Amino acid sequence: MARKRYPIGIQTFDKIRTEDRLYIDKTEYVYRMTHSDSNYIFLGRPRRFGKSLLVSTLQSYFEGKKELFKGLAIEKLEQEWTEYPVLHFSMAMGKHMEKEQLERYLLYIIGLNEKKFGIENDAVDPNVRLANLIMNVYRRTGKKVVVLIDEYDAPLLDVAHEDDNLKNLRNIMHNFYSPLKDCDPYLRFVFLTGITRFSQLSIFSELNNITNISMNREYSGICGITKEELLTQMSDDIDELAKSLGSTRETAIEELKMNYDGYHFSAQSSDIFNPFSLLNCFANQDFGSYWFASGTPTYLINMMRKFHVLPATLGKMYAKSSAFDAPTENMTAITPLLYQSGYLTIKDYDKTSKLYTLDLPNKEIKVGLFESLLPNYLEGMFAQNGDVTIAQMSVLIRQDDMDGALQLLQTFLGTVPYCNVTNHEGHYQQMLFIIFSLLTGYVVDVEVHTPNGRVDIVLLTDIRLYIIELKLNRDAQTALQQINLKNYAQRFALCGKPIVKVGVNFDSTQGNIADWMIEENDKDS
Incomplete structure (x- = not known):
């Protein structure tokens, strides 16, 4: 039996079903949502996790297209298949827009829905047009209206780090969503998707009856x-x-x-x-x-800069339950946004303290995130062959040739145009941390505590444990002497692998490695 074609890039339920493509059955969740106590529901999930397909599935369901659901779970659950008028708004194309552009875009997507129901309106205010649309559709069809809004926060994400611009665009979106409360008598169901929460939008500030199912156990598998x-x-x-x-x-x-x-x-x-x-x-x-x-969201990189997030801290983090309810623009830490965007995920939860333990989900996220961050530590001039250099370094280290790997890195850094002097040792520590983290299958940590001080970087490979000390504008011998004088190696004596000590000195005027020294640890020392 030949396998079904995959729905790569297809987010329309109707098309997937009529073309008999692979569909992972999520219709039990659709039935559960549409028959729950709340008629206003919000779901937050990372990008490309199936939110748009879920919205499309809801549209087909409410439009009564029973034939598309043949063989799926909902076929046995739903008995009535009542058809409702559906208004579908996607904010996906509302990104990177100025105030006037965004207002025109809102009028455009309202116009598409007006045309669908044969309604004409020349009002210039999006909220007036939306309210008029909902009420007219209700009067013409005699049925309550379903409103589906996909990626409600898309126009705001890329300006989340810009206080003034965010305020202007947020006011526009607030105005657009405001009719959803006053039109309640005409609405059967309202469903919104997005990545994060923004306060002072009518969705969350005025619609106090909206149910956020994003972290609800009952819906944990609704996307993905x-x-x-x-x-x-x-x-x-x-x-x-x-x-x-x-x-x-x-x-x-x-x-x-x-x-x-x-x-x-x-x-x-x-x-x-x-x-x-x-x-x-x-x-x-x-x-x-x-x-x-498929793309690294600029809003996340910008927010990481705003919160001064160091790459070495991107791992195990902790957050109280209340942090996930904090509006994005009022966050005191970036941890919830990293979770909502899909770069951290829940690993544990303590009921007593209501404390979540979060960490990177998998290898794809770890490698991709560090590759996205590396240009920030090479002054935005990370050459296209940077990933090749790191791959070659990985091969050399696997072959027990740290000297060759550092020589390769020195040569590569020499090709990167360097403009700004960075007289900060931590900058180079974070750069090496990212590079070593991208070496396939290796464990790397920074500021590792020992009885006599903290090691700058520890790198664990299949065959060696490297203790790496960094200096800036000094010399490699000084770095190596610190490892020996403070006897850092003793802390790792029971690791079961040979220990290698590496001293590396950076020259801030060139932004490159000036010299390095490598020394096998003497077990008797």
Whole structure:
């Protein structure tokens, strides 16, 4: 039996079903939402996690297209299949816009819905047009209206770090969403998706009856592909991938988990795989960083700069439950936004303290995030062959040639145009941390405590443990002497691997490595 085609880049439920493409059945969640106590629901998930497809599925359901749901879970659950008029608004194209552009865009998407129902209105205010649209559709059809808003926060994300611009655009969006409260008598169901929360938008400030299911255990698997869904609905795909790669089924599953699994969207959640990366991996029969290849959101990098986030701190973090309810523009820490954007995920939850433990979900996120951050530590001039250099360094270190790896890095840094003098040792520490973190399969940590001080960088490979001390505008011998004088190696004596001491000196005027010294640890010292 030939496998079904994958819906790569297709976010329309109707098209997936009529073209008989692979569809992971989420219709039980659709029934649950549409028959819940709340008629106003918000769902937050990272980009490319299936939010738009879920909105499209809801549209087909409310439009009564029963034939599209044949064989799916909802077919046995829904008995009435009542048809409702649906207004569908996507804010995805409202990014990177100035005030006037955004207002025109809102009028444009309202106009598309007006045309669908044969309604004409020349009002210039988006809120007036939206209110008029809802009431007229209700009067013409005699049925309550369904409003579906996809990526409600898209116009605001890229200016989240700009206080003045954010305020202007937020006021526009506030104005646009405000009719949803006054039009309540005419509405059957309102569903919104996005990534994060912005205060002073009528969705959250005025619609006090909206239910946020983003971290609700009952809906943790509503987007993405759960481990159970992978092993059952995509079992043949796993076998095909294993055959293509010349590995066993078990090995293929472990590789899929290591690269794309690890997401949890509630305190108690199934393992969730990134759907975009998983489908692309199956389609291409190869592992790759597909989610990052589709674009790195500038809003996150900008917010990380605003909060002065160091790459070395991007790992295990902690957050109280209340932090996830804090509006984006009022955040005191970036941790919740990193979670909402998909760069951190829930690893544990303590009920007593209401404390979440968060960490990087998988290899794809770790590698992709550090690759995105590296240009910031090379003055924005990270050459295209930077990833090749890091790959070559990985090979040399695996061959027990740290000297060759540092020489290669020195040569590469010499090709990077260097403009600004950085008289800060921590800058180079973070740069090396990112580079070493991108070396395949190695463990790296910074500021590692010992009885006599803190080691700048510790790198653990399959065959060695490297203790690396950095100096700025001094010399490598001084760095090596510090390792020996403070006997840093003693702290790692029980690691079970040979220890190598590395002193590295940077020259701030060139932004490059000036010299280095490498010394095998004397176990008797």
